[in-house]
C-alpha cells in the first residue's frame with residue numbers, strides 16, 4: 001500500500017474493519033486511551049463520538065489523529081517487513097591494534113557463513129563485534145572500516161541499516177519480562193506484521209526445546225527458565241523471528257545447549273554469524289576463525305579438514321563432561337569408569 | 341553553536357549517554373557545555389567536571405520542571421554563546437510522563453532504558469512522542485527479542501523516530517548517535533522559537549502552596565476522576 005491507498009482506506013473503511021485486517025492497529029487506539037472507539041464508522045466520524053478532553057490531553061485533534069493513524073499504518077501495515085535488509089556480504093577492512101600497529105587484513109563474509117573470533121580476554125573480541133554493529137567507518141578506537149556488499153556506505157544507507165542489520169546475543173543477556181514462553185513469543189511475533197503468529201511460535205518453541213538440554217513448556221514463565229533454556233529460546237527466536245541478516249554472539253559457552261546445532265540453525269536461516277568464543281566446539285564449528293591479539297586480527301584461519309574431523313571427538317569429550325555434570329547434579333558418585 | 345536537548349526519566353542513563361556521545365563526537369572537552377535541569381538534588385555535575393566538561397545545574401524546586409526549562413533555556417544558550425562552545429547539550433530529568441522540554445527545530449533526544457518495562461514506551465507520552473531520536477540504554481542485559489519489541493513499542497507511539505541502542509558503560513552505539521548529533525541545528529538565539537508541546541497546565545490552589553485536602557480548598561484548574569458505582 002502506498003500513502004494514497006492508506007489515506008483512502010482510512011477515509012472510507014470503518015475502523016473495525018481496518019483493525020481486523022491489521023490487528024496491530026488496536027495498539028494505536030489503546031495508546032491514545034480511545035480503544036472503545038465506534039468501530040462501525042470510518043475514523044473521522046468515529047472520532048466525533050470520542051471524548052475531546054482525552055484527545056486534547058495528547059495534544060491532538062481529530063485531524064491530527066487521522067494523520068497519525070495514516071503514519072502508523074504506513075509504518076506497520078504498509079510496507080513488508082518480511083525480509084529485513086537485503087544484503088549479501090559484509091567486509092571488514094583492518095585498522096590498527098592497541099599499540100597503533102597496522103592490522104593488515106581484509107575479509108569478506110557471505111550469508112550463511114559462520115565466523116568464530118578467538119583470543120585472550122581483553123584482546124579485543126567484543127570490540128570487533130561492536131565495530132560490526134556500528135558499521136565502523138574509521139571512527140572507532142580500532143580505525144576499522146566495515147563495508148556492506150563490498151561497498152562504502154553513504155550516510156543515508158548507514159542510517160537505513162542502523163538497528164536492523166544486527167541481532168545480538170551474549171552471556172549477560174536475560175529475559176527481564178515476566179510472561180509465559182507462549183505469551184512472550186506471541187508478543188514478539190505480533191510485532192512483526194507479516195508472519196503467521198501461531199505457526200512461528202510453534203516452530204520457535206519446538207526448536208528451542210531441541211536445543212536446550214532440559215525441556216520446558218509453553219506455559220513456563222520466562223523468569224523461571226534456566227540459563228541454558230533461555231539461551232536456547234533466544235537463539236530459536238533470533239532464527240525464526242528476527243529479520244536481521246547478521247547475528248553477533250559474545251561468549252555463550254557455559255549455557256548447556258546444543259551449540260553446534262544452534263549455530264547450524266542460524267546459518268541455515270541464511271544469517272552471517274559471528275561468535276566470540278573460548279569454546280573449542282564453537283571455534284572449530286565455524287568455517288573460518290579470526291585470531292585476535294592486542295586489539296587486532298592477527299590471523300584468519302580456515303577450518304581444515306583435519307580440524308573438522310576432530311570436531312566429533314571433541315563433541316564426545318564434551319558429552320562425557322556433560323554426563324559427569326549431570327550425575328553430580330543427581331547426587332551420584334563419580335567413578336573412574338565414568339571418565340571412560 | 342549547535343544545540344541538543346536531552347530528556348528522560350530519572351536513572352534512564354542520560355548522563356552516561358551524553359558522556360559517551362561527547363566522546364564519540366571526538367570534540368575537545370572545552371568545545372562543549374552542558375546545562376542540567378534537575379528537580380531537587382543532582383550529582384551529575386561531578387561526572388561532567390571529572391572529564392573537564394563545563395556544566396551549569398538548575399533546580400526547578402517546587403516549580404514544574406517544564407516551566408522551569410522553558411523560562412531558563414534562553415539564558416542557557418546565552419551562557420553557551422559567551423563561553424564559545426561549539427555544542428551545548430541540555431539534560432532534563434523528566435519527572436512526570438508528560439514532561440517534554442523540546443523545541444521545534446532543535447534536536448530532541450529522549451533516553452529511556454530497556455529495564456523500564458516493555459510497555460513503558462507506550463505510557464511515556466510527549467517526552468517520547470515528540471522526540472527526534474529515542475536512545476535506549478541497558479539493552480546489553482536483556483534479550484534481543486525484548487529489544488525488538490521495545491523498539492516496536494517506541495515506533496508505535498512515534499512513527500518517525502530514530503531508535504538507537506546505546507550502552508552507557510562501554511559506549512557501544514554512541515558512534516551512531518554522534519553521526520546524528522553532528523547534524524544538530526546551529527543557533528544564535530532561541531527567541532521566537534516554539535516548544536513542541538504545551539507545558540502542563542498547573543494553576544490550581546495546590547500549585548500555590550495549599551496543602552489541605554478537601555473540596556473547599558480546591559480552586560483553579562482541577563480534574564476529577566470518575567469512580568464506578570460499587
Ligand SMILES: Nc1ncnc2c1ncn2[C@@H]1O[C@H](COP(=O)(O)OP(=O)(O)O)[C@@H](O)[C@H]1O
Pocket residue numbers: 096097098099119120121122123124125126127128141142294295296
Ligand atoms: N584496536 C584497538 N585499539 C584500541 N583499543 C582497543 C582495540 N581493540 C580493543 N580495544 C579495547 O580493549 C578493551 C578490551 O577489549 P574487549 O573487546 O572487551 O576484549 P575481549 O572481548 O576480547 O575480552 C576494550 O576497552 C576495547 O575497546
Ligand SMILES: [Mg+2]
Pocket residue numbers: 125126127250276
Ligand atoms: Mg568480550
